[in-house]
Amino acid sequence: MKVLGFWNNKGGTGKTSLAFQGICAFATQNADKRILVLDVCPQANLSELLLGGQENSGGLNLLTLHGEAGRRSIGGYFQSRLPKPFDTTGLAPNGFISVPHSYNPAVPPNLRLLAGDPLLELQANAVSTLANTQIPGTDSWAKVVSWLRDFLAACDEHYDYCFIDTNPSFSMYTQIALAACERLVLPVTADDSSRRGIQNAMSLIYGLKLPSEVYAQHNFHSRMLAAGIPLPKVHIVAKNRLTQYINTAKSYTAVLSGIAHDLDAMVKDNPEYFTFDSVASGIEEIKDFQTAGVVAFARGTPFVSMQSGSLSVAGQRVKVDKPQLDQNRDIVHALAARFW
Structure with a gap:
């Protein structure tokens, strides 16, 4: 099974919307493949979208x-692991997986879902405590950070691809999600906080430019290496919602150039953390989805199955123009074609 995750330590980059559209486009392009989606976020926005959105009882x-x-x-899966956190015998992943298409016919039928859950926040302290428990002869952190790796290993023969949506944090459950990924999509927007977000991501995952050696001893990068668990590689940096910024102020273009400049230095200095060898080949530019994106989010309807025309959103009729919808389809299909 091939595993790709969506993550950025900064919120507000359109990560979940991009994941929803990209995953559904990929599933449509690969209708003969079995695709699993893991929503490792307590807000569970991706799950609500796949299950119908606001307009179609997703919540x-x-x-x-x-x-x-x-x-x-x-949350149910993590709850099952808490009493025996280091024991992988008897794992039964299928009991936690649902079929979104049976709730929401707008999404592709070859998708399966491990739904998100607000219970993750309640479980976070217990999971972190278990990960830092000192047990002679046992790397507790490695055992706990491998919980989703265990889950995927137990159902590997049933799926061809897996996509993981993560929380914009670096909590223990986010580390568990990242430890299961082979590739990462990092969405960014044209603001300085996104530029800092990329720099933070490199520090958190790969231990680059840490302020002190003290952090180097116990960070995610060091622990993953010590446990022999491969680190995920940055596969795509998605410059998201471009028309929302570039057409309004030249300063945003400068910010995007700064992001590209920072990435270029990182790729040259640490090529082992990237699947691409030049920034130009690693960046995907995503225009703002505009009205069609709002309708898709509200109705849980991806562009691949959305119809143009007048659609109902929150009791109002909203018009989705065909040219805009067609453009959005082309954008997400181009993104999805680059996943693997």
Whole structure:
């Protein structure tokens, strides 16, 4: 199974919307492949989208999964691991996986979902405590950070691809998600905080430019290497919502150039952390989805199955223009074609 994650330590980059559209486009392009989606976020926005969005009972459908026996979600899986955190015997992933298409016919039928869950926030302290428990002869952190790797190993024969949506944080459950990824998509927007977000990502995952050697001893990078777990590689930097910025102020163009400049230095100094050898080949430019994106988010309808025309959103009729929708389809299909 090939595993790609969406992550940025900074929120507000459009990560979940991009993941929703990109994953659905990829599933449509690869209709004969079996695709698993892991929503490792307590906000569970991607799950709500896949399950129907605001207009089509996505939130209610998610609550239904949370209410099922064993809790059919990431929270349910983590709950099953807490009593025996270092034991992988008897794992049964299928009991936690749902079929989004059965709730939301707008999404491709070859998708399966481990739904997000607000229970993650309640579990976070317990998971962190377990990861830092001192047990002679046992690398507790490595055992806990491998929880999703264990999950994927247990159902590997059933899926061809896996996509992981993460929380904009670096909590223990986010580290568990990143440890399971082979490749990463890092969405950025044209602002200085996104530029800092890329720099922070490199520090958090790869231990680059840390302020002190003290941090180097116990950071994610060092622990992953010590445990022999391969680090994920940056695969795509998605410059997201470009028309929202570039057409309004030249300063935003300068920020995007700065991001490219920073990345260029990182790729040259540490090529082992990237799947590409030049910034130009690693960047995907994403125009703002505009009205069609708002409608898609509200209705849980990806561009690959959305129809143009007048659609209902929050009791109002909203017009989706065909040229805009076609352009958005082309954008997400181009992005999805680069995933693998």
